[in-house]
Amino acid sequence: MKFVSTRGVSVAQSAAHAIVKGLADDGGLFVPERFPSLKESLNDMLNMPYPKIASLVIHSFLEEYDYDEMLNECEKAYSLFDDGEPAPVVKLDDGLFVTELFHGPTLAFKDVALTFLSYLLRRGSDITGMKDKIMILVATSGDTGKAALEGFKDKEGISIMVFYPSEGVSDMQKLQMQTQEGKNVKVYGVKGNFDDCQNTVKEIFNSKSVCQSLKECNTVLSSANSMSFGRLVPQISYYFSSYCDLVNSGDIKMGDLVDFVVPTGNFGDILAGYYAKQMGLPVGRLVCASNCNNVLTEFFQSGTYDKNREFFKTNSPSMDILISSNLERLLFELSNRDAKLTAERMASLKATGKYSLTDLELKQAEKDFFGGYADEEECLETITNVFDDFGYVSDPHTAVALKVCFDYKEFSKTSNPTVVLSTASPYKFTQSVLKAVSGKTVKDPFVCAQKLLEETALPIPNQILSLKEKERRFTETISKEQAVDVVLQFAKEN
Numbered sequence: 001m002k003f004v005s006t007r008g009v010s011v012a013q014s015a016a017h018a019i020v021k022g023l024a025d026d027g028g029l030f031v032p033e034r035f036p037s038l039k040e041s042l043n044d045m046l047n048m049p050y051p052k053i054a055s056l057v058i059h060s061f062l063e064e065y066d067y068d069e070m071l072n073e074c075e076k077a078y079s080l081f082d083d084g085e086p087a088p089v090v091k092l093d094d095g096l097f098v099t100e101l102f103h104g105p106t107l108a109f110k111d112v113a114l115t116f117l118s119y120l121l122r123r124g125s126d127i128t129g130m131k132d133k134i135m136i137l138v139a140t141s142g143d144t145g146k147a148a149l150e151g152f153k154d155k156e157g158i159s160i161m162v163f164y165p166s167e168g169v170s171d172m173q174k175l176q177m178q179t180q181e182g183k184n185v186k187v188y189g190v191k192g193n194f195d196d197c198q199n200t201v202k203e204i205f206n207s208k209s210v211c212q213s214l215k216e217c218n219t220v221l222s223s224a225n226s227m228s229f230g231r232l233v234p235q236i237s238y239y240f241s242s243y244c245d246l247v248n249s250g251d252i253k254m255g256d257l258v259d260f261v262v263p264t265g266n267f268g269d270i271l272a273g274y275y276a277k278q279m280g281l282p283v284g285r286l287v288c289a290s291n292c293n294n295v296l297t298e299f300f301q302s303g304t305y306d307k308n309r310e311f312f313k314t315n316s317p318s319m320d321i322l323i324s325s326n327l328e329r330l331l332f333e334l335s336n337r338d339a340k341l342t343a344e345r346m347a348s349l350k351a352t353g354k355y356s357l358t359d360l361e362l363k364q365a366e367k368d369f370f371g372g373y374a375d376e377e378e379c380l381e382t383i384t385n386v387f388d389d390f391g392y393v394s395d396p397h398t399a400v401a402l403k404v405c406f407d408y409k410e411f412s413k414t415s416n417p418t419v420v421l422s423t424a425s426p427y428k429f430t431q432s433v434l435k436a437v438s439g440k441t442v443k444d445p446f447v448c449a450q451k452l453l454e455e456t457a458l459p460i461p462n463q464i465l466s467l468k469e470k471e472r473r474f475t476e477t478i479s480k481e482q483a484v485d486v487v488l489q490f491a492k493e494n
């Protein structure tokens with residue numbers, strides 16, 4: 001299978017090239033030339049363990065990779081999740097299910113892709129004949145940095161450096177990154193906010209002199225952000241596995257339509273669901289759940305994407321995003337793969353902050369998607385209510401999705417069963433969750449976790465408990481100006 005750019009100028013490329021390059025030369029995102037169909041394999045999947053479903057899904061796009069090796073790597077990656085299950089489905093009520101994607105090494109759904117990405121990159125660079133060492137640079141607002149560090153630690157031929165805003169992440173997130181283990185990792189706090197971090201990393205990527213100096217130590221930069229097809233493709237698998245679980249439990253019959261509700265930021269997770277649907281999975285609607293930064297809600301209701309609006313910092317920080325990069329891949333499909341039009345829309349987004357769909361495209365989008373949002377109060381209320389009604393503890397991101405799920409069911413009168421994707425452990429956002437279920441506030445993150453355990457009986461994950469004992473290896477904070485130096489120094493050391 002070849003890959004093309006959403007902005008179309010580049011020629012079709014091999015899968016390995018798309019994985020290793022991350023972004024197309026024309027600035028567009030790589031998309032598969034067509035969608036492989038797995039409709040005929042659905043019945044077989046009912047009896048497959050997760051790694052087998054995953055390798056089937058991933059290999060249908062990445063045919064140049066060796067299938068047996070890929071299956072082996074999936075087994076390794078997903079053995080890092082509790083009980084070897086990266087996507088267990090929990091039933092809350094008739095027709096209402098939650099797929100929990102947070103049982104991995106860092107307790108966020110990004111683990112599903114990032115435990116596997118190092119293999120895709122490393123083997124991809126072998127296939128393309130690239131001999132250089134890869135240095136992954138990440139600017140993070142919290143979850144991605146830690147998941148990438150865990151995913152790349154001690155991997156041959158790869159090193160990783162993470163920058164986080166020194167005052168912009170939660171205590172638990174900071175501790176998770178500062179205590180990171182591994183020989184090939186480095187973490188710095190950067191004075192400033194997330195945008196400062198992100199811009200610093202972008203400037204390094206775009207700097208010819210930095211890239212030249214790195215080349216002298218046989219090193220190339222790569223990114224682990226969600227625009228990479230390697231981040232997207234492992235996420236398609238859990239839509240298939242969730243569906244199969246519902247058939248196996250007798251909650252649905254093979255062929256029944258299922259709706260999925262997805263807490264959305266950069267539009268990667270929900271786009272993977274759209275891809276699953278294109279591949280023949282019986283998906284009804286994909287419900288896009290946002291917090292107060294509800295630019296996507298407005299987009300699906302009006303057909304106009306407009307990022308000229310106030311930015312809110314919320315309890316669900318991984319969804320605090322005004323430019324959802326992966327939406328570009330959906331625009332490409334909605335326009336019947338019109339790369340010129342997609343490029344024009346992206347140019348318009350850059351110049352004016354907005355663009356619009358045609359009426360026909362909006363109609364098409366409405367068949368597959370519904371957009372809704374929950375504000376801060378509704379999010380916390382939902383954590384409280386869902387705990388009272390179902391005894392289920394949800395983190396703020398999942399609570400946003402649950403609220404939108406209830407709204408959607410009422411609005412659409414649909415009888416389709418609904419799966420809500422749960423993207424983070426409540427213990428990653430302990431303060432907000434404790435407040436919602438008990439009204440209590442506790443400052444120390446570990447005491448807070450203990451209190452949440454007492455209130456809910458939900459076990460504290462080992463990943464949290466063990467943090468207390470770990471050495472804080474990376475406590476240095478640097479200024480933006482120092483970033484280039486630490487990158488070059490790190491390249492020399494590796």
Ligand SMILES: *Cc1c(COP(=O)(O)O)cnc(C)c1O
Pocket residue numbers: 108109110143144226263264265266267268269270318319397423424
């Ligand atoms: C990254 C993240 C999201 C948003 O996912 P996208 O693929 O960016 O839409 C939602 N919830 C949590 C906890 C996350 O870490």
